Amino acid sequence: MRLNHFFLPECAFKVPGRVYARLIEWNRSEYALFDAVDADWFDGENASSLGPLTSGRWLSLSTGAPVYAIEINSRLGEDLAALEWLDFWSGRLPTWLELQIFEDEHGPANLYGNINGPAVRVRFSQAGITPHVLSSLKRVTDLSPYAKSGDELREALPADSVERVFVLDVGQGAANALVTKSKKVLAYIDLGAGVLADTGTWPAAMTGICLKDDPVVVLTHWHYDHFHAANKFTTALNRTWIAPFQRIGPGPQSAMASSIAQNGNLLIWNGKGILKKGAIELERCTGSTGNFNRSGIAVWVNGPNHQDDPILLPGDAGYSDIPSLKRSVRSITSLVVSHHGGRAPGKAPAKPNLSTARAAMSFGNKNSYKHPLAPSIAKLQKAGWLIGFPKPVQDDRRTEDRGLKGLGTIDLRWSGSAIGSYPCNCGCSIEPTQ
Ligand SMILES: [Zn+2]
Ligand SMILES: [Zn+2]
Known part of the structure; x- marks a missing residue:
């Protein structure tokens, strides 16, 4: 490797x-x-x-x-x-x-x-x-040599339907698994981890991520806390990665891109709009191109029933950087709160009238950015979500809240989703605890 x-x-x-x-x-x-x-x-x-x-x-x-x-x-x-x-x-x-x-x-x-x-x-x-x-x-x-057409990128996305979304506890970082009814991980949306000053927020109980079904990895943007789990469980580097075209640095960012390209398959999306296949829609964010958080990929995941609204995984983007959300044409079932509860410009999506609605936050306890920030919580509350500060009250789930298993992985689902455990003998520990 x-x-x-x-x-x-x-x-x-x-x-x-x-x-x-x-x-x-x-x-x-x-x-x-x-x-x-x-x-x-x-x-x-x-x-x-x-x-x-x-x-x-x-x-x-x-x-x-x-x-x-x-x-x-x-x-x-x-x-x-x-x-x-x-x-x-x-x-x-x-x-x-x-x-x-x-x-x-x-x-x-x-x-x-x-x-x-x-x-x-x-x-x-x-x-x-x-x-x-x-x-x-x-x-x-320059990532342009890895740029692929919309058709080639769609080809790499799975066609199967998604039953649940697991917001993995990776400390101060982001990683989400899209899981099918037959308990396969189809795709990861980010494979991050706590890094640098927040390395200690990584959960010791996270012994492995599930890679047995050859999931594709979608990287929302090139920040370390969104890809570093792949350097811990290095089989992930052998996979196909879809990542946004961004102007990366010559240090760890470029080393990571080279590592994916050498071990696996690096597919760069330098297009605009929405790329859709099966349950997954990738939407290109339109914030300033110099800003990694705001110019990457936001992901919409559609549930097993066509009438259910999607789950939104915005990465670290501002809500106003996601064009179809900004035009207010979309409602959601649940979301992963953008940017670990840090700054995310724009209006948060409204809370739907559903018992399954959740605002999941992925951050590490006592992280160096002091996420979640009070103004971000206030913005979600304004959109109708019942969110507590500093502790959760109803609609919110936080990966920092670790149960007996030492993990705070969050289960997001639609009204028609099958429930139950995630039995797997590959040694992974992606089973939700809340
Ligand atoms: Zn970021
Ligand atoms: Zn981040």
């Missing part, structure tokens, strides 16, 4: 002197995340006798590349060094940067050489990247 050492359970690393980095998440004075690769290493490979790096050479190189994540998280104001940096740089950062890194316990950032930590505290100075290097970085991280 080819996967980058960044994703292994643990590994020692050296703090790099200089990295090339892409800003892959940013939110005002709260948060910034860079996806980075060692600059000296990259320059060396780019100057090799084989000529400048091509996407073909990158495919095999990047799973062995020295890659890093650099995170600045003010923790809603608790981390003063981070807050000060974010307050100053907020809104002024270019997308691509060269960073010179210095270990410094008083610095604003956490540098990760491994997705599970521990981090090294650093400060850094920023500079622009020369046009020659920038064009190489853009070329090797």
